[in-house]
Amino acid sequence: MTEAMRGEAQSLVTRANIRQGNPASAGRASAASEGPAVIDVRDLEVAYYVYGAEPTRALRNVSVRLRPGEILGLVGESGAGKTTLARAIMRVVPRPGRIERGEIFFMGTDLGAMSEAELSKLRGRDLAMIVANPRGELNPLLRIGPQIATIAEVHLGVSRKRGLEMALDMLRAVAIPDPERRLRAYPHELSGGMAQRIVIAMALICGPRFVISDDATSGLDVTVQAQVLDLLRKLVREQNTSMLYITRDIGVAANFCDRVDIIYKGEIVEDAPTEAFFSGPAHPYSNFLFAAFSHNAELRRRWMGSAPSPESDAAEALCLYADRCVKRQVRCLAEHPALRELAAGRLARCHFPVER
């Protein structure tokens, strides 16, 4: 990042803080420990309405809080509701989805009460999203430079020339070789890893307060993934941005995130600081995920349950994980467990959490 870029990012941060009436942002460590929530999702329910069928509940009572500068890992299998949560926070739930209940606060403001015009001023500026399939996300007919620059022009009101300068700085920041030439390149001329970095550059050019990375690095080679993650962490730390890092790879979450949330069938089943989580997951599903990524066959066997059953109507009455759980007991089939605190900052939704 150049001085100018840093200045821009810094001024954004300051401006956001003034809006909030906060003192200038303190060091990351202290900010992460107290500070108000950047994103506060409360009891969010999202359902998909398919014609001629009962609506599918994609998110059940999801509450998520992110403090300034915090990186929260959201881990779960396909269909658990990760992307739905991401899109719901951005207020672009894919059709035929509908937000049924719950609130989403950004820096204390209710996003649900905002107009579409107000939201689109926030999107890309304060709330950014990095998506997978980066080549599809870039317009094939436009050069990279203008595509990145437009976002700065729209949100920061800068000229095309200044926008292109900022784009060039961003390309340098995401470590794209030969950035001057890449500005003039078209998306099809880039490799997947390169295109992913472009999308990161687009998401971060306005110095957002909050970034969602939706499975953004999973399509990359392991080596490239490591590079991109390092880069992402560096940029996020520099701008004191909070980040929701969505992944299916629990190993990446371990290395990358400050805190981990495990989501299963649209429900948060565990929430813990990364270190505590990886020294001993409390929920049986977390243990299963953990085991699935380990090379210990014995460990895998121990936690491996049966295949998930389709949604049952009685879901209210029982634990959603009961059908797969190796620790299942009678109570699990009779009573839906609440997300309860096991220790300071550690939550699990289980009647019989694993203890160590």
Add this chain to the structure above:
Amino acid sequence: MAVVRYIAGRLAFLVPQIIGIVLVSFLLIKAVPGDPATLMLGPMATPQTIAELRAQLGLDKPLPVQFLIYVDKLAHGNLGTSWQTTKPVLDDLRVRFPATLELVTYGMLLALAIGIPLGVASALGKRGPLAKLGGFYGLVAGALPDFWLALILIYIFYSLLGWVASPIGRIDVTVTTPHMITGFYTIDSLLTGNWAAFRSSVHHLILPVLTLGLVNAGPILKMTQATMERTLEADFSLYGRLCGLPEKLVIRRAFRNALPSVITIVSVLYGFLIGGAVLIEIVFSWGGAGQYAVQGVLNSDFNPVLGFVIFSALFSLVVYLIVDLIYLAIDPRIRR
């Protein structure tokens, strides 16, 4: 520079394409029953005079020889003569082809002016009134026979209201035709400052152009709508919204991405209408190329038919070349 080489390559390829097209249409037209000599001489002719005329026309020679003779003449710019008009086909087509082209070009422009806005509107508002109009129009335009619509329009705007000139020909008989430059009466009259001819030719164009425009806006509307719906839902459009780009900009970019498909359908329609507008030409006694070719087919007058085929083939090939150049300009993915 690469573009110049590309165009040169495409143009060089025109010659074999034309020869292939001529060969196929030559064989097809010879397969049609009917002897021009018999038709030319009428019912009173003796077999002997018919045989003489056949020899004179070269019809007694074997087919390959006839073909080679035709190609040889063609290479010297001679398309033969039409026995119906007794004029060289080239001279006939020089007047008639621009007549059709003028009609079809304005018709296409009107079709674009109707089809694209309605198509975009119906892609945008899935339930709005404009979308309903677009959907209804797409349905109706596909089902309207063009000659029928032409007759209805004549009835309303000429017979009932009397707003337009009589639906006969390209210009009033009392008005001197403009000196031929492009063959488009509207353009030539403007270039020569012949205002009477300009007014008259515009008046004569209104109804046939309206017919062509209304009928052909249908497919353009459908294509615009379908492609726009796709590009508006494409990942890059969704991501644009996620980045907070104004909806207007997202729509504009989606339209740009839809443009290649729209241009394709336009080029196909344009090439097709050179011959496909023949019913309109007949209804309005336009004296265009399509009418000329159909008369040729009906009367075993081979040279006009072949001449028409060559002209429209050349025209289509040029249109496709231009379209490819437009693709090249708007889509960087094929620029290599």
